[in-house]
Amino acid sequence: MSLTGVIGGILTVGGVLFLLLGTLGLLRFPDVYTRLHAQPKADNIGLGMICLGLGVYSGSLSLTLKLLLVWLLMLVATAVGAGLIARAALRRGIRPWGL
Amino acid sequence: MGAPGLAFDGILGAALLWTAWQAIHAAGLFRAVVSFMVFGLLMALAWVRLEAPDIALAEAAIGAGITGALLLSALGRLDWEAGRATDECLRGRDRAFWVPTGLLLLAGLGGAAWLLPAPGLGEPVAAELGRSGVENPVTAVLLNFRAWDTLLEIAILLLGVVALWSLGPTPWPSSPELVSPALPMLGRVLFPAFVLVSAYLLWRGSHAPGGAFPAGAVMGAGGVLMLMAGARPWLSGDVHGPWRWALALGMVAMLGVAFAVMTGGHGFFEYPVELAGRLILLLELAAGLSIALLLFALYLGGEPPADWETRRPA
Numbered sequence: 001m002s003l004t005g006v007i008g009g010i011l012t013v014g015g016v017l018f019l020l021l022g023t024l025g026l027l028r029f030p031d032v033y034t035r036l037h038a039q040p041k042a043d044n045i046g047l048g049m050i051c052l053g054l055g056v057y058s059g060s061l062s063l064t065l066k067l068l069l070v071w072l073l074m075l076v077a078t079a080v081g082a083g084l085i086a087r088a089a090l091r092r093g094i095r096p097w098g099l
Numbered sequence: 100m101g102a103p104g105l106a107f108d109g110i111l112g113a114a115l116l117w118t119a120w121q122a123i124h125a126a127g128l129f130r131a132v133v134s135f136m137v138f139g140l141l142m143a144l145a146w147v148r149l150e151a152p153d154i155a156l157a158e159a160a161i162g163a164g165i166t167g168a169l170l171l172s173a174l175g176r177l178d179w180e181a182g183r184a185t186d187e188c189l190r191g192r193d194r195a196f197w198v199p200t201g202l203l204l205l206a207g208l209g210g211a212a213w214l215l216p217a218p219g220l221g222e223p224v225a226a227e228l229g230r231s232g233v234e235n236p237v238t239a240v241l242l243n244f245r246a247w248d249t250l251l252e253i254a255i256l257l258l259g260v261v262a263l264w265s266l267g268p269t270p271w272p273s274s275p276e277l278v279s280p281a282l283p284m285l286g287r288v289l290f291p292a293f294v295l296v297s298a299y300l301l302w303r304g305s306h307a308p309g310g311a312f313p314a315g316a317v318m319g320a321g322g323v324l325m326l327m328a329g330a331r332p333w334l335s336g337d338v339h340g341p342w343r344w345a346l347a348l349g350m351v352a353m354l355g356v357a358f359a360v361m362t363g364g365h366g367f368f369e370y371p372v373e374l375a376g377r378l379i380l381l382l383e384l385a386a387g388l389s390i391a392l393l394l395f396a397l398y399l400g401g402e403p404p405a406d407w408e409t410r411r412p413a
Contacts, residue, residue: 076285076289077285080279
């Protein structure tokens with residue numbers, strides 16, 4: 001197997017691990033704020049590693065840049081979405097866990 | 100396609116059935132709506148697996164995106180008591196009726212798929228593609244061979260908006276419900292990207308997957324984002340009201356072209372071969388703009404006021 005194949009594979013599998021951990025946090029953490037702490041961040045890293053891994057695996061620079069553009073858009077959308085969910089929860093009067 | 104592909108398709112099919120079941124039978128409207136959106140995304144993936152990227156694009160943009168946003172927005176306006184009452188209805192639904200009906204439908208669809216001629220209509224379309232004016236067979240079917248169907252699809256969207264607006268004023272408040280500094284920023288940063296992607300999809304439609312419907316859906320979603328960020332549309336009243344004619348632009352342009360070619364001695368929607376490419380581009384542009392505005396207008400949920408600032412509370 002070529003070097004790009006190995007690096008791409010390692011990055012992709014690592015990304016999937018981050019997604020799994022983020023999902024674990026979503027399932028196991030006690031309230032909406034702690035879940036927001038776990039899931040969007042882990043997903044962002046996981047998606048970034050998968051995009052980069054697939055790009056490296058393809059060996060094409062233009063495809064890699066397109067995948068990274070997808071990642072960039074997702075970064076912005078996830079950050080704003082997570083902030084909006086937290087704001088909506090606060091406005092509804094949901095108190096953070098342990099407070 | 101090897102064993103991994105087959106396994107993937109099997110999981111995808113099972114997940115589709117599961118999310119479809121959840122969308123109908125989930126023990127809560129919110130879960131049902133989210134299941135429906137996941138179903139739309141998985142459906143788009145299934146279309147990709149079937150090598151139909153055009154339908155995948157439309158399904159992801161319209162099925163999962165715009166329809167999901169519409170459902171969520173409707174859900175947000177239900178009061179919680181009404182939502183719970185509906186939950187009871189959903190749980191209490193009679194399975195003795197739905198299981199046999201579903202099986203019957205499945206058997207019917209299976210039978211229809213079995214009886215269909217094997218290569219479908221792909222060969223006749225490929226044979227006539229040279230005279231259609233475009234290189235993408237899907238666009239050729241949508242805007243040339245079966246332009247009549249597309250006209251009716253746009254007419255249905257227009258009728259939907261007319262019906263919705265006639266029901267009453269929009270429930271949207273004059274200022275955003277959730278004040279967040281991030282959302283207007285996101286709108287400002289991303290709206291140019293929405294316009295760019297939409298124009299790209301429109302232009303791409305003549306030679307590759309894309310076209311008026313995905314382009315319109317992307318643009319409509321951009322409008323919905325701006326609406327949530329606090330922008331208020333002006334589609335009624337004396338000053339900005341004429342903009343609402345753009346809602347009918349697609350249908351008017353298609354009917355205009357269909358009748359105009361008749362004056363040249365051709366049939367209804369029978370484009371002259373040498374003009375077909377340009378006519379299709381024109382129709383795509385008109386239809387794309389109009390679809391974007393129509394989807395956006397549907398999302399308003401009612402007629403927007405002539406003046407957002409001074410309107411009476413609904």
